[in-house]
Amino acid sequence: MGILLRKAIENKRNFLINKLINEGIYKKNDTHLFELTLTDLEEEYMKIKKNESLPSDEPCLNIH
Incomplete structure (x- = not known):
């Protein structure tokens, strides 16, 4: 199961x-960018998406 989670995070x-x-x-x-954590990347993407209203084609970026 750990391999699947690692692959999903990498994707x-x-x-x-x-x-x-x-x-x-x-x-x-x-x-x-490749040095940033997943959380940092998500935050940066959300800033851009919010500012530019990018189409929502991400595969699950719901931050809880």
Whole structure:
């Protein structure tokens, strides 16, 4: 089960990184996107989505 969770997290991180790169964001405070945590990536994506009203095609970004 741990392998499945790790793969799901990796897929979600890659999805968010690709979305941010497509929006022209490559770093956050001199830190490359691939160095950020999943939570940091989600927060950054939500900021962009809120500001630009991006279409909602993410595979489950409901933050509880």
